[in-house]
Amino acid sequence: MIEVDARGFSCPIPVVKTTQALDGHPGKPVIVLVDSEVARENVSRLARSRGYSVKVEQVLDGYRLQLAPAGK
Amino acid sequence: MRGLEIPHDPNLIVGFDSLDDAGVYRLTDDLAIIQTVDFFTPVVDNPYDFGRIAAANALGDVYAMGGKPVTAMNLVCFPSRSMDLAILRDILRGGMDKLHEAEVTLVGGHSVDDPELKYGLSVTGVIHPCKIVLNSGAVPGDSLILTKPLGTGIINTAIKAGMADEKAIGMVTEQMAALNRRASQLMQEVGVHACTDVTGFGLLGHACEMVQNNSIGIEISYSAVPIFAGSIEFARMGVVPGGAFRNKAFRAAMVEFAAGVPQWAPDILFDPQTSGGLLISTSPEKAKVLLEKLHYTDHREAAIIGEIVAEPKGKISVVE
Numbered sequence: 001m002i003e004v005d006a007r008g009f010s011c012p013i014p015v016v017k018t019t020q021a022l023d024g025h026p027g028k029p030v031i032v033l034v035d036s037e038v039a040r041e042n043v044s045r046l047a048r049s050r051g052y053s054v055k056v057e058q059v060l061d062g063y064r065l066q067l068a069p070a071g072k
Numbered sequence: 073m074r075g076l077e078i079p080h081d082p083n084l085i086v087g088f089d090s091l092d093d094a095g096v097y098r099l100t101d102d103l104a105i106i107q108t109v110d111f112f113t114p115v116v117d118n119p120y121d122f123g124r125i126a127a128a129n130a131l132g133d134v135y136a137m138g139g140k141p142v143t144a145m146n147l148v149c150f151p152s153r154s155m156d157l158a159i160l161r162d163i164l165r166g167g168m169d170k171l172h173e174a175e176v177t178l179v180g181g182h183s184v185d186d187p188e189l190k191y192g193l194s195v196t197g198v199i200h201p202c203k204i205v206l207n208s209g210a211v212p213g214d215s216l217i218l219t220k221p222l223g224t225g226i227i228n229t230a231i232k233a234g235m236a237d238e239k240a241i242g243m244v245t246e247q248m249a250a251l252n253r254r255a256s257q258l259m260q261e262v263g264v265h266a267c268t269d270v271t272g273f274g275l276l277g278h279a280c281e282m283v284q285n286n287s288i289g290i291e292i293s294y295s296a297v298p299i300f301a302g303s304i305e306f307a308r309m310g311v312v313p314g315g316a317f318r319n320k321a322f323r324a325a326m327v328e329f330a331a332g333v334p335q336w337a338p339d340i341l342f343d344p345q346t347s348g349g350l351l352i353s354t355s356p357e358k359a360k361v362l363l364e365k366l367h368y369t370d371h372r373e374a375a376i377i378g379e380i381v382a383e384p385k386g387k388i389s390v391v392e
Contacts, residue, residue: 010314011229011311011312011313011314012229012230012232012233012235012310012311013233015233015309015310015311016233016234016235019309036314037317038312038314038317041310041312041317042310042311042312043310044310045307045308045309045310045312045335046309046310047310049308049309049310
């Protein structure tokens with residue numbers, strides 16, 4: 001599983017890191033860890049704009065976002 | 073300032089208790105001074121442009137009240153040990169050039185050593201006490217004009233992410249550095265009911281200030297709002313500054329979005345603006361005249377974006 005740890009970074013860095021992961025692994029599910037609501041919202045927007053579904057899970061130190069490509 | 077006692081002064085026309093853009097103090101029966109201060113960390117990479125933008129932004133509060141800025145003082149926080157002084161010189165040159173354009177005299181300033189670079193100015197303006205334009209005073213039936221496009225916060229975030237191209241950077245830089253001077257003079261010529269400038273709270277945040285403590289509401293048509301090319305795409309891609317989310321959370325109870333308004337609309341309408349345009353409320357007839365004059369004087373993107381309504385009071389409705 002491809003995992004992006006964007007905890008400790010403020011926007012727009014989590015979006016930049018997630019973009020790199022999506023570009024580097026087209027068609028693969030990606031897990032993104034963020035520690036702010038702003039990053040959660042922005043990464044969700046990015047993923048949806050690129051046709052991924054987003055599942056958000058609240059974890060101890062922030063949020064765990066599961067991005068899954070459409071149809072998988 | 074909450075919790076601090078501010079002594080009453082009868083000559084203080086606009087002070088802390090209102091949500092206005094600057095303080096106004098009556099000196100004589102026909103002269104008041106407008107005072108404001110604003111400074112921030114760089115919003116663009118080019119130091120000269122940063123200086124111009126910071127000066128245009130600081131002057132903005134005086135223009136929003138219909139006043140004439142007269143003098144200014146520089147405020148500088150500079151990491152002198154780690155940064156070349158030539159950078160500071162360029163920033164100050166940018167600020168000076170903007171003040172020159174605005175016919176404002178620089179009278180001094182103050183600098184401190186700070187690991188994080190910041191620049192801005194305190195500005196003093198003058199106005200006749202009877203001619204002050206407040207952010208309250210709009211009446212139902214008024215048209216609402218916005219003089220500059222929205223999206224500077226989003227584009228600035230895209231610049232930080234390395235996603236904005238040179239054209240977008242150039243466009244947003246020129247808009248942020250553009251003075252609201254002419255727009256302010258025109259609104260005084262035509263006559264308006266209320267005005268504020270759109271800055272850190274975003275369009276909807278400042279619109280909320282216009283209806284707060286007034287028995288009016290505002291209806292804004294999101295499709296009529298001028299927006300920077302590219303900012304809708306950036307919002308969809310999640311390049312939205314944290315300030316936009318904070319602005320939205322702060323005013324959630326006052327703003328209602330009609331069904332079918334796309335997700336990017338609140339992102340852009342709450343996007344914090346640097347040196348944004350004037351948000352002006354005036355009668356529909358005068359709004360038409362003012363808009364024509366604005367279009368004629370380089371404010372080509374100025375538009376009527378909504379109207380003041382009697383109901384629901386204290387609310388902003390965003391519609392198609």
